[in-house]
Each structure stands twice: as structure tokens, then as C-alpha cells.
Amino acid sequence: MSTTGGTQIHELLVADEDAGQRLDSYLAKVLEIPRVLAKTLFKDSMVEVNGRVVTKPLKVRAGDALRVSIPPQSDPLEIRVIAVEDLKIIADEDDYVVIDKPVGVAAHPSPGWVGPTVVGALMAEGYNISTSGAAERQGIVHRLDVGTSGLMVVAKSERAYTGLKRAFKERTPKKxxxxxxxxxxxxxxxxxxxxxxxxxxxxxxxxxxxxxxxxxxxxxxxxxxxxxxxxxxxxxxxxxxxxxxxxxxxxxxxxxxxxxxxxxxxxxxxxxxxxxxxxKRLGFNHPVTGEWVEYESEYPHxxxxxxxxxxxxxx
The missing domain is CATH 3.30.2350.10 (Pseudouridine synthase)
Structure with missing residues (x-):
């Protein structure tokens, strides 16, 4: 990534396993930006595929060369620090925290969501979590739906974020x-x-x-x-x-x-x-020691x- 006048310039090459995805979905995933932001980039002619500007999210092909310009955001997603009474801490390690997420809590802020989030709830409890990734997704390496309860792991250190993010991408954790x-x-x-x-x-x-x-x-x-x-x-x-x-x-x-x-x-x-x-259960290799760890959650009321x-x- 490079920056020009506050605008972020991303140059990407589509991998074989990503072929066939809609371009807005691909950009949201790879650049860790809200999908609604990815869609606006097409309207503003900020996306090039193989040197040509595209104005609608077509499907990507393996080997496509992408150039994406993201201007400074005047209204970034805000992390609202809101305590969540029913959020349980299952494990609190130096590099990560495992939580039991209650229903009605989103993993992180997103457009249109005004309720509590895992990120905000952990901040309210005084946790320092990794600042890697998009600003509103600090420490988040995987997600649960708002309406789904249960176990999530959140990275506290940068090394944990890198290791856990890679693990989930490679599908090694047991969910x-x-x-x-x-x-x-x-x-x-x-x-x-x-x-x-x-x-x-x-x-x-x-x-x-x-x-x-x-x-x-x-x-x-x-x-x-x-x-x-x-x-x-x-x-x-x-x-x-x-x-x-x-x-x-x-x-x-x-x-x-x-x-x-x-x-x-x-x-x-x-x-x-x-x-x-x-x-119900979540297992993964410890992001620092490599030791296999596993956690379990009880059904909510x-x-x-x-x-x-x-x-x-x-x-």
C-alpha cells in the first residue's frame, strides 16, 4: 500500500482461490473495509482492473491486477465503548482473550449498527487489544452473527493478531x-x-x-x-x-x-x-507457543x- 495526499493506493493480484467472487465482496474481505464503502469506490471511479476503470462490481478472475484508491474517510466507523453485562471472559492470556459472546452483540462496528460490539465491550472492561486490521475491527480475527451466541477469540497483541488471522484463513482452528x-x-x-x-x-x-x-x-x-x-x-x-x-x-x-x-x-x-x-467449542494453536488450546461454552438461558x-x- 502507498499513500498520496491522504489517499490510500492498494495494488492487488487476485489469487486462484478468490476467482469468481464479486469484486465488492473481494475488496471488503481483502482490504478489511465495510462492504458499503467498497460499493462507493465504484461510483467514484476508484477501482481499476487490469488498467481499466470499472464502475460496477463484476466477478474477479485469477490473475486480475487491481488498483484501488481509498480517499480519506470523513465519517469513519466509530467504536462505541459500551459495557455488556452478559459478556463472559472464558480465558484471558497475554496475547489473546476468549469470550462467550451473548446474543445481540456484533463483533465490531458496521454501517447501520448502533448496538454494542465485542470491540467496544472489551474496551469498556479495560482490555488493550491489537490495533492491527481496520480501525473498527481491532483484534477481530473471526466473527459471529449478532444473533448467534458463543465463543470468539480476540487478539490482544500484534503477534497474536497475525498468527490467528493466518490460522483462520488457513482453516486450522476447530469451530x-x-x-x-x-x-x-x-x-x-x-x-x-x-x-x-x-x-x-x-x-x-x-x-x-x-x-x-x-x-x-x-x-x-x-x-x-x-x-x-x-x-x-x-x-x-x-x-x-x-x-x-x-x-x-x-x-x-x-x-x-x-x-x-x-x-x-x-x-x-x-x-x-x-x-x-x-x-459451543473453539480450538486453535496458541499464536505464540503453538500449543493446541481448546475452550467450551454453556448454552445461554x-x-x-x-x-x-x-x-x-x-x-
């Missing part, structure tokens, strides 16, 4: 989720291998799409309750809304997940106001209560 999905999956154990892309009709949703990004979800059924089942999910990839999209496309949306087609009556009967989805109702029967 285990528990989900309650509608119906009984058939087979009871298997793999959903289906590409995921942004929904063509809804900018805030995703879908299984031809030409989408490679997405692989492994699952096994733990308990069956008639109208729903508790499954354990192992993610091989980490696409946005991956579990929710895959199980919806499979005909078994997460209970309570009306965004992806869940029965609203069942969710209401179980007292759910969000999808039954929890990041709303998910535990819904699960108890299912076990009692009548649903």
Missing part, C-alpha cells in the same frame, strides 16, 4: 457449533457441500448459489425431538450465515430463524426471538430453555 434445526436430517450424519453467495434479491441475506464461494459444513445428529433435532456442526469453511444457509437449503432451517424460512409458530412456542445456534421444552415433548 464446533450446536444448532436445533427443524425436522430430522436425513442422513443423520453427513456433509453439506454447497457454494454460498449473496442472495440476488436481498443484500442482507445469503443463499446457495452456483458460482458462490466454496462452503462445507459437517454435521451429526445428537438428539431428536419430533419436530426438531439437536445437531453438532463442524465448519470446514467460515462463510457468513453458513450454517443457517446450508440447513435452510437442506430443508431444515435453524429453529427460530425466520430470515431463512423457520416456522415462526414453533419458535414462538419455544420462547425464541432468534435462531437456535451456539458456538434462552437456548437452554427452548431445549428443555423440546425434551419435555409436545412439539
Amino acid at each position: 464446533v457449533y450446536h444448532a436445533v434445526v427443524q425436522g430430522l436430517p436425513d442422513p443423520l450424519e453427513g456433509t453439506i457441500d454447497a457454494p454460498i453467495g449473496r442472495h440476488p434479491g436481498h443484500d442482507w441475506k445469503f443463499a446457495v448459489l452456483e458460482g458462490g464461494r466454496d462452503s462445507v459444513t459437517h454435521y451429526e445428529m445428537l438428539e431428536a425431538f419430533g419436530r426438531a433435532s439437536l445437531v453438532e456442526v463442524h465448519l470446514e469453511t467460515g462463510r457468513t450465515h453458513q450454517i443457517r444457509v446450508h440447513f435452510s437449503a437442506f430443508g431444515h432451517p435453524c429453529v427460530g430463524d425466520q430470515t431463512y424460512g423457520a416456522d415462526p409458530n414453533l419458535g414462538a412456542a419455544l420462547g425464541l426471538t432468534r435462531q437456535w445456534l451456539h458456538a 434462552d437456548l437452554a430453555g427452548a431445549l428443555e421444552l423440546l425434551r419435555e415433548g409436545g412439539y
Whole structure:
């Protein structure tokens, strides 16, 4: 990256594994900028592909040479320092902190989000976290949806940020989720291998799409309750809304997940106001020592209560 008059100039070469992505999605991921900012760059003629200015986000090809100019932002995303009472510290190491994120908390600030964030909550608790990455994403090496609870690791040191960011890119951490999905999956154990892309009709949703990004979800059924089942999910990839999209496309949306087609009556009967989805276990190599470490989280009250109702029967 170079800087001219406050404008950042990025020159990028598209790798084979990134071919086929929409250019705005690719820029948001690689440059760690909000997607809404990536879109405005096209309108302002700030993106060149192979020496030619492009004004709409076409799909990138392997070997494409990109030149992206990002002018100074007059209204950068602000990190609001807000304490989150239900946020639990699972492990506090010199280089990282592992948290149990409650529902209703975003990983970091984003356009349109005015609620609490993991970054702001940790600052409110006095944590000094890594300043690597985009300003609003300090220390964030992976994310959970606002409506998904469970384990996240946040880098406190620069060396931890570098090591953990690389690990998640290379898919070496173990991410285990528990989900309650509608119906009984058939087979009871298997793999959903289906590409995921942004929904063509809804900018805030995703879908299984031809030409989408490679997405692989492994699952096994733990308990069956008639109208729903508790499954354990192992993610091989980490696409946005991956579990929710895959199980919806499979005909078994997460209970309570009306965004992806869940029965609203069942969710209401179980007292759910969000999808039954929890990041249960997280394991990774320590970013400094290389030692394998693993952490586990208990179900929060709303998910535990819904699960108890299912076990009692009548649903």
C-alpha cells in the first residue's frame, strides 16, 4: 500500500482461490473495509482492473491486477465503548482473550449498527487489544452473527493478531457449533457441500448459489425431538450465515430463524426471538507457543430453555 495526499493506493493480484467472487465482496474481505464503502469506490471511479476503470462490481478472475484508491474517510466507523453485562471472559492470556459472546452483540462496528460490539465491550472492561486490521475491527480475527451466541477469540497483541488471522484463513482452528434445526436430517450424519453467495434479491441475506464461494459444513445428529433435532456442526469453511444457509437449503432451517424460512409458530412456542445456534467449542494453536488450546461454552438461558421444552415433548 502507498499513500498520496491522504489517499490510500492498494495494488492487488487476485489469487486462484478468490476467482469468481464479486469484486465488492473481494475488496471488503481483502482490504478489511465495510462492504458499503467498497460499493462507493465504484461510483467514484476508484477501482481499476487490469488498467481499466470499472464502475460496477463484476466477478474477479485469477490473475486480475487491481488498483484501488481509498480517499480519506470523513465519517469513519466509530467504536462505541459500551459495557455488556452478559459478556463472559472464558480465558484471558497475554496475547489473546476468549469470550462467550451473548446474543445481540456484533463483533465490531458496521454501517447501520448502533448496538454494542465485542470491540467496544472489551474496551469498556479495560482490555488493550491489537490495533492491527481496520480501525473498527481491532483484534477481530473471526466473527459471529449478532444473533448467534458463543465463543470468539480476540487478539490482544500484534503477534497474536497475525498468527490467528493466518490460522483462520488457513482453516486450522476447530469451530464446533450446536444448532436445533427443524425436522430430522436425513442422513443423520453427513456433509453439506454447497457454494454460498449473496442472495440476488436481498443484500442482507445469503443463499446457495452456483458460482458462490466454496462452503462445507459437517454435521451429526445428537438428539431428536419430533419436530426438531439437536445437531453438532463442524465448519470446514467460515462463510457468513453458513450454517443457517446450508440447513435452510437442506430443508431444515435453524429453529427460530425466520430470515431463512423457520416456522415462526414453533419458535414462538419455544420462547425464541432468534435462531437456535451456539458456538459451543473453539480450538486453535496458541499464536505464540503453538500449543493446541481448546475452550467450551454453556448454552445461554434462552437456548437452554427452548431445549428443555423440546425434551419435555409436545412439539
